[in-house]
Amino acid sequence: MSTVFSPSVGDELPRLVIEAVDAEKMKTMAALLGDSNPIHWDVDTVRELGMGDQPVNQGPNNLGYVMNMLGEWAGGAERIQKIRVRFLDNVFAGDRLEAGGAVTAIGDDGTVECDVWLARDDTHPVLAGTATLSLA
Structure with missing residues (x-):
């Protein structure tokens, strides 16, 4: 038996919690991105x-957490x-983050518009925006 997924305007999206941002993963990502900015691995x-x-x-x-x-x-995705x-x-190693959002509009074509955000320590916004998803 399948469940019908039918969001409504005003619905809050289930939050994704990142308990602690991992400094080692920052080093890996810097290498993958070819990002030579030392703020991602050099505390000095x-x-x-x-x-x-x-x-x-x-x-x-940070965007990836929201996605x-x-x-x-x-x-x-x-x-x-x-x-x-x-x-x-900025988001720093060790920060606790929550990604969330809310449905703001539903189109006749099966699209859903959402406000999205990422917050540090439950209250401090570090990213905010909008997303369009196709649920058709």
């Missing part, structure tokens, strides 16, 4: 820049048609 550089004492997570990782949340809710976000603040 982060300190010299006055940014604290933890490496800074890459923006694509994972959307994909889990919608039944697969391939349902994401468009996503637009603004990066509002």
Whole structure:
């Protein structure tokens, strides 16, 4: 027996929680992206820049958390048609994050519009935007 997935405007999306951002994964991602910015692995550089004492997570990782949340809710990341976000603040190693959102519109063509966000420590927004998904 299958369950019919029928979102409504105002529905909150199930949150995705990242208990602690992993500094080692930042190093791996920097290598994969060819990102030579030392703020992603060199704590001394982060300190010299006055940014604290933890490496800074890459923006694509932060966006990925939101996309994972959307994909889990919608039944697969391939349902994401468009996503637009603004990066509002840095994410650091060890930060606890939550990705979430809410349905804002439903189209006759099976598309769903959502506001999306990523927050640190339950309250501090680090990313916000919109996404369009196809549920048809």
